[in-house]
Amino acid sequence: MTDLASISLTVNGERISAQVLPRLNLADFLRDHLGLTGTHVGCEHGVCGACTVRANGDIVRACLLLAVQVENASVQTIEGLSDSGEVSDLQAAFRDRNALQCGYCTPGMLMAAQDILIHEPQADREQIREHLSGNYCRCTGYHAIIDAVEATARARSEQAR
Amino acid sequence: MKASAFSYARASSVVDALELLARHGDQAKVLSGGQSLMPALNLRLSAPELLVDIGAIDELRGISVASGVLRIGALTRHVDVLKSAEIAKHAPLLTEAIAHVAHPAIRNRGTFGGSLAHADPASELPACVLALDAVILVRSKDGERRIQAADFFTGIYETLLASDELLVAVEIPVAKPNAVHFFHEYARRKGDYAIVGLAASGILSGDVLTDLRLGYFAVGDKPMLATATEHLTGRPVTASMLADAQAALDAELDPQEDQQASVGMRRYLARQLMARCVSALLERPDLETKALA
Numbered sequence: 047m048t049d050l051a052s053i054s055l056t057v058n059g060e061r062i063s064a065q066v067l068p069r070l071n072l073a074d075f076l077r078d079h080l081g082l083t084g085t086h087v088g089c090e091h092g093v094c095g096a097c098t099v100r101a102n103g104d105i106v107r108a109c110l111l112l113a114v115q116v117e118n119a120s121v122q123t124i125e126g127l128s129d130s131g132e133v134s135d136l137q138a139a140f141r142d143r144n145a146l147q148c149g150y151c152t153p154g155m156l157m158a159a160q161d162i163l164i165h166e167p168q169a170d171r172e173q174i175r176e177h178l179s180g181n182y183c184r185c186t187g188y189h190a191i192i193d194a195v196e197a198t199a200r201a202r203s204e205q206a207r
Numbered sequence: 208m209k210a211s212a213f214s215y216a217r218a219s220s221v222v223d224a225l226e227l228l229a230r231h232g233d234q235a236k237v238l239s240g241g242q243s244l245m246p247a248l249n250l251r252l253s254a255p256e257l258l259v260d261i262g263a264i265d266e267l268r269g270i271s272v273a274s275g276v277l278r279i280g281a282l283t284r285h286v287d288v289l290k291s292a293e294i295a296k297h298a299p300l301l302t303e304a305i306a307h308v309a310h311p312a313i314r315n316r317g318t319f320g321g322s323l324a325h326a327d328p329a330s331e332l333p334a335c336v337l338a339l340d341a342v343i344l345v346r347s348k349d350g351e352r353r354i355q356a357a358d359f360f361t362g363i364y365e366t367l368l369a370s371d372e373l374l375v376a377v378e379i380p381v382a383k384p385n386a387v388h389f390f391h392e393y394a395r396r397k398g399d400y401a402i403v404g405l406a407a408s409g410i411l412s413g414d415v416l417t418d419l420r421l422g423y424f425a426v427g428d429k430p431m432l433a434t435a436t437e438h439l440t441g442r443p444v445t446a447s448m449l450a451d452a453q454a455a456l457d458a459e460l461d462p463q464e465d466q467q468a469s470v471g472m473r474r475y476l477a478r479q480l481m482a483r484c485v486s487a488l489l490e491r492p493d494l495e496t497k498a499l500a
Contacts, residue, residue, distance in 0.1 A: 048212045068215035068258065071245070090208060091246035092313060104286070104315040110245040111316065114215050115238075115262060161311065179397040180310025 053117050057082070058126030066113045073097040073108035076123055084124035084153045088182065095181030098154035099123050105161045124153035133160050135201060139194040147185035154181050159195045167203060171196055210248035214257045218264060221346065224373055227259045229348050232370045235259050239282055242309065242317035243325040267320070267375060272297060277379045281320025286311070288319055297381040298339060300388035300408055304331045307390070310398045320374045323359070326366045326429070329400040331392065333360055334422035334430040338388075338408040341379045347372040360429040387411045389484040392424075393476055395467065401425040402468045403476040407484045414489060416440045421484065426462045426477055434459060435481070444485055449494055452485075453478040 050065040057080060064079055071090075076082040076099070088096035090109045097108040100122040127133045133156050140146050140156070155178065162169050162177040169177070174195045175188075183191060218224035228235055236255035238244055239262060247253040261267065267282035270291050277297045279288065288294050289305040308314060308322070308331050322332040323343065336343070336356040343354045345368055352372070359366050368374060382388075392404030403426055409419040419440050421433040435455035438448050462473035486495035 048214050051215060067212070069210045069212050069248075071210075071249075074209075090249045092242060092309075095310070095312065098312050105312040106316050107242075107312050109249070110242055110313070112215070112238075112241070112245075112258075114217075115241070115260065117217075158312065176397055177311055180312055 051114050053114055055116050055118060056120045058122055058129070064113075068112060068114050070113045071109050072099070072101075072106075072111040072113050072116055072121070075113035076108060076121075082123050082125050084128070086150055086153055088150070088154075093182070094151070094154075095158060096151050096154045098157040098181065100157065100161075105157055124156060127156070127160060136160060136163070136194070136198045139198045139201075140191070143190045143194040143197065145187055145190040145194040147183070147187045147190075151181060151183045151185075155183065155191055159191075159198075163195070163199055163202065167199060167206075169199055174199070208249050208251060210245070211251060211254045213248075213255055215260065216257060217260045217262075221264060221266060221373065221375065224259055224261050224264065225346065225348050225371070227257075228371045228373065231257050231259075235370070237261055237324070237373060239321035239324075240284065240316040240318040241321075242313050243321065243327065261373070270294060272381060275381050277381050279319050279377045279379070281318060281324075281374045281376055283319045285309075285314035285317045285319065285322075289314065298379050299382065300339060300390060300406060301332075301335055303388070303390040304335050304406055307331055307392055307394070307398065307401075307404075313398075319377065323377065324366065324368055324374045326360050326364050327400070328360075328363055328427060328429050329404075329425035331390075331401070331404060331406065331424065334404065334406040334424035335390075336377060336379070336422075337430050337432045338406045338420045338422035339379045340408075340420065341377050343374060344376045344378065345372045346375050351375075353378075357432055363428045365429075382408075383410060385411050387416075387488045389487050391480055391483060393480075403462075403473050403480065405477075405480040405484055407488070409488055411488065414443050416444070416485075416488065419488075421481065423460075423477060423480075426460050426473055428463070431460075433481075439485055444489060444491070444494060446494060449482060449485060453481055456481055 054063045073087050076085045086096040088094035092107050092110045099108045234256040238258045238260045267280045269280045271278050295302045341356040343359050389407040392401035404424045406422040410417045419436040424430045435452045438452035482495045
């Protein structure tokens, strides 16, 4: 009954098929089976946000999702967003504003930050802070991170004009 | 930590899920959004032999309104409740409360029914359904039961749900034109579980509350509907009526101490929430000031 299950999904645009144990979570599947180690594993109970990825366009906690649950889903990780250039301005802003520090929380922060920039492009600092409230930075670089996201929001809205 | 080994079955329909639950009973756990179950599995607080994944059952999803009743399917995600125009119109308390349920990435997966079935005494939605006088619909192979929200929650993570039953939907009477609501929680971080919280719903007639339901959470082993409201309804509220209500609330609360707060702090915050609620619903800032003096 605890046999391997077959799953098939798209990861960063690439079709993937695999055999997994039901207990395997999506974060470990991405890291250990696919070698996509940009998705970080912090607390493994949904508190820290380091494992944030996109599933069918929505940000989710990869540690709170079983690999068997993403059958047929489209998953995007930080590698996908980075390689496509989708978050290159955000990444540059993080670097410019010293919002990286140790970098452990950064992939999850970028996933969550890009999510609010898409859904609330005019977000103010308070909204950005609230949206990122589910992501821990143990270097406590929160202000610099909010600065970087706010700067990106402004730059994008000016570009859109 | 990693979850211990379990088997997994993806239910294709409610009938299929009920069949699996009837066969495996106590050995099985229902997996909906998994935002509470997965942490419990990863921390090995729970180690079921089988997970019955109901995530693909579309008939359990959705929000509808008919004959004065708002129906929310158990699998409706928090984000869908938060963004629903129908919820905002007919149960605005929920729109306000859901914004406090965890964080966006968790609201994208967590479900309305899952939160109720999980019955964490510090979570927002159980208290909301108490305040909104909801009915919880559960189904087993033998048929459907309708349970009043006030009866549903029985203890820490405990409800009237039997191991072969599935929570399928929640029915809430649509808000009357003169309905008012209040929601507030004290938490260390936005989105964390509350230290003390209050979800309230009332009927305002002129300057008098003719009905008031105060659903407190994180003040005991289950969400609680305060009976102290009898001091606050039927006539214009005075500072002394509010003080009586707060004293009555104190007597009916049985909060627990934990790392976040002492018993005394929880009692204090519960009284303060009552004052904030009443002064906000009646637009009487004077009441809150007096209560705190």
